Amino acid sequence: MNPESEVHMPSESSETDREIIQCRDVHKWFGSFHVLRGVNLTLCKGEVVVICGPSGSGKSTFIRTINRLEEHQKGTIVVDGIELTHDLRNIHAVQREIGMVFQQFNLFPHLKVIDNVTLAPIWVRRWPKDRALKIAEELLKRVGIPEQAQKYPGQLSGGQQQRLAIARALAMQPKIMLFDEPTSALDPEMIKEVLDVMVELARSGITMIVVTHEMGFAKQVADRIYFFDDGSIVEHNTPEEFFRNPREERTKKFLSQILTH
Amino acid sequence: MSDQAEVKKPPRVEVGVLGWLKKNLFSPWYNTLLTVVSVGFVVFFGRVILLWAFHSARWEVVTTNLKVFMIGRYPAAEAWRVLVSLGVVALLAGLTWAFRKAKDSPVRRWLVLAWIVSFPVIGILLRGFGEDNPFLPKVSAEVWSGLLLTLVLAIVGIVASFPLGVLLALGRRSRLPVVKVLCTIYIEAIRGVPLISVLFMSQLMLPLFLPPQIRLATVMRALTGITLFSAAYTAENIRGGLAAVPIGQYEAAQAVGLNKALMMILVILPQALRNVIPAIVGQFISLFKDTTLVVIVGLLELLGIAKAVTGQRQFIGLHQEVYFFVALLFFICCYLMSHASRRLEKALGVGER
Numbered sequence: 001m002n003p004e005s006e007v008h009m010p011s012e013s014s015e016t017d018r019e020i021i022q023c024r025d026v027h028k029w030f031g032s033f034h035v036l037r038g039v040n041l042t043l044c045k046g047e048v049v050v051i052c053g054p055s056g057s058g059k060s061t062f063i064r065t066i067n068r069l070e071e072h073q074k075g076t077i078v079v080d081g082i083e084l085t086h087d088l089r090n091i092h093a094v095q096r097e098i099g100m101v102f103q104q105f106n107l108f109p110h111l112k113v114i115d116n117v118t119l120a121p122i123w124v125r126r127w128p129k130d131r132a133l134k135i136a137e138e139l140l141k142r143v144g145i146p147e148q149a150q151k152y153p154g155q156l157s158g159g160q161q162q163r164l165a166i167a168r169a170l171a172m173q174p175k176i177m178l179f180d181e182p183t184s185a186l187d188p189e190m191i192k193e194v195l196d197v198m199v200e201l202a203r204s205g206i207t208m209i210v211v212t213h214e215m216g217f218a219k220q221v222a223d224r225i226y227f228f229d230d231g232s233i234v235e236h237n238t239p240e241e242f243f244r245n246p247r248e249e250r251t252k253k254f255l256s257q258i259l260t261h
Numbered sequence: 262m263s264d265q266a267e268v269k270k271p272p273r274v275e276v277g278v279l280g281w282l283k284k285n286l287f288s289p290w291y292n293t294l295l296t297v298v299s300v301g302f303v304v305f306f307g308r309v310i311l312l313w314a315f316h317s318a319r320w321e322v323v324t325t326n327l328k329v330f331m332i333g334r335y336p337a338a339e340a341w342r343v344l345v346s347l348g349v350v351a352l353l354a355g356l357t358w359a360f361r362k363a364k365d366s367p368v369r370r371w372l373v374l375a376w377i378v379s380f381p382v383i384g385i386l387l388r389g390f391g392e393d394n395p396f397l398p399k400v401s402a403e404v405w406s407g408l409l410l411t412l413v414l415a416i417v418g419i420v421a422s423f424p425l426g427v428l429l430a431l432g433r434r435s436r437l438p439v440v441k442v443l444c445t446i447y448i449e450a451i452r453g454v455p456l457i458s459v460l461f462m463s464q465l466m467l468p469l470f471l472p473p474q475i476r477l478a479t480v481m482r483a484l485t486g487i488t489l490f491s492a493a494y495t496a497e498n499i500r501g502g503l504a505a506v507p508i509g510q511y512e513a514a515q516a517v518g519l520n521k522a523l524m525m526i527l528v529i530l531p532q533a534l535r536n537v538i539p540a541i542v543g544q545f546i547s548l549f550k551d552t553t554l555v556v557i558v559g560l561l562e563l564l565g566i567a568k569a570v571t572g573q574r575q576f577i578g579l580h581q582e583v584y585f586f587v588a589l590l591f592f593i594c595c596y597l598m599s600h601a602s603r604r605l606e607k608a609l610g611v612g613e614r
Binding site: 095107 | 507509510512513514515516517518519520523527528531532535609
């Protein structure tokens with residue numbers, strides 16, 4: 001864990017050069033539905049934050065604006081010094097630096113496990129095939145499925161598929177990883193194997209934003225927890241404070257709902 | 262492990278020929294009835310057909326005219342060119358089949374190249390150069406006929422309309438309004454018109470669009486018509502396949518940093534095309550059979566030649582034999598296509614979601 005992150009405040013100007021994601025007053029509408037209502041969030045390199053909140057609160061939509069799977073209509077998002085505008089070059093540059101893991105895995109079913117991992121490095125990073133293969137094999141070992149390389153994604157268990165999805169995202173050597181409810185589609189006995197990989201990843205120093213309801217994971221590795229409701233951030237705090245002294249009524253209610261069973 | 266309940270065997274299945282017969286043909290009683298009636302039909306019609314085929318049919322109309330059916334009016338002295346072309350295709354097909362498993366072998370890359378090169382080479386071989394070229398004198402495309410013409414029309418039509426169809430399908434789903442509208446208009450216009458009128462139009466209209474020095478042979482104009490026609494239907498099939506690829510695949514492709522073109526080529530199209538193999542092959546089979554329509558612009562493909570053969574004086578009245586033979590040829594070609602499609606589906610079906 002990053003020792004400084006405990007005392008870090010997102011708005012301190014002396015740390016601007018360490019800031020890797022800056023979101024200011026981000027708004028988005030789906031038709032007339034106001035999904036994001038002025039989200040402000042700043043993240044420093046190496047930080048791990050967890051976003052939680054009731055379903056429909058806009059948390060997934062928010063992290064998808066960071067790699068431009070959703071377009072924001074107002075406000076600014078700057079990732080690693082590049083502002084997300086309509087410029088396709090900026091969008092691709094940002095997308096290359098961000099890895100994403102989806103709730104539904106979204107693996108490429110027509111490609112073998114190993115080819116799922118090497119596809120982007122070969123075609124986007126233009127690495128020679130040997131190098132991409134070597135790194136892919138290391139990643140498969142890191143997520144614990146080295147022996148599955150020649151199978152197709154459909155032949156793996158849910159937990160293995162999600163770990164493959166993590167390896168695929170890591171293959172581009174991204175600076176930031178986004179996780180959109182990575183364990184919500186998994187059977188209970190497979191959640192731990194995915195969380196273990198994510199914990200190891202969080203401790204490796206990569207910047208991570210994780211949308212999840214796994215509060216154990218949040219307590220274990222998050223530097224901060226953000227609570228989302230109605231399209232904006234209600235409060236954020238370190239995990240200890242967040243669980244011990246939630247300030248807002250809505251946070252208390254949410255916590256009581258998810259922690260009582 | 263404890264010694265829990267012993268493993269139970271599944272209930273015994275009735276085996277042997279008698280068991281199979283009883284299970285599938287004679288129980289319950291209405292299946293017995295159906296079996297008897299069907300066997301009656303098969304015996305009756307089978308007897309009639311066999312009697313005709315081996316007793317009263319005069320097959321010499323087919324055997325004498327075999328060459329005519331195959332290459333029609335293509336000069337007999339130059340027939341070796343057709344045989345060489347066939348040989349090249351057979352060789353390539355054999356090699357492709359032999360190396361179908363060796364995915365990473367460099368031979369496969371060479372094979373793709375060889376297939377691409379084989380098209381113009383065969384075209385030149387069949388057509389030749391100038392009138393008085395000593396090796397390959399010109400055989401005007403106007404005399405190509407018979408099964409040769411059918412195959413040229415169908416194969417070139419299929420090979421050319423497929424990429425065009427892919428582009429049209431992508432165009433129709435494009436976010437650029439101009440591209441989208443143009444592709445939609447094209448597809449709907451072609452689909453709203455019968456192939457016969459497209460063939461007529463390509464005969465009459467194509468010369469208007471080309472500079473006057475270029476005179477396209479009738480075959481070329483017919484080919485253009487068939488290709489443009491087939492492309493519109495292929496496009497609609499592929500569009501269906503594209504719509505069936507889940508949105509998550511687009512998102513995942515973008516998230517790993519692929520741009521639009523790479524996303525389509527590497528992620529979306531392979532899945533979309535695999536989904537529509539049966540539909541596309543079905544459409545190619547119907548294109549193959551639709552080549553018979555070129556008779557109306559004066560080309561003698563297999564069916565046209567058949568008609569000409571039955572008009573010969575010494576073979577008058579032998580329609581049954583000739584049309585039976587032609588039908589058999591069509592069936593063989595179409596069945597091969599549909600068989601290949603099933604093999605392809607199976608081969609690509611690995612790792613099914």
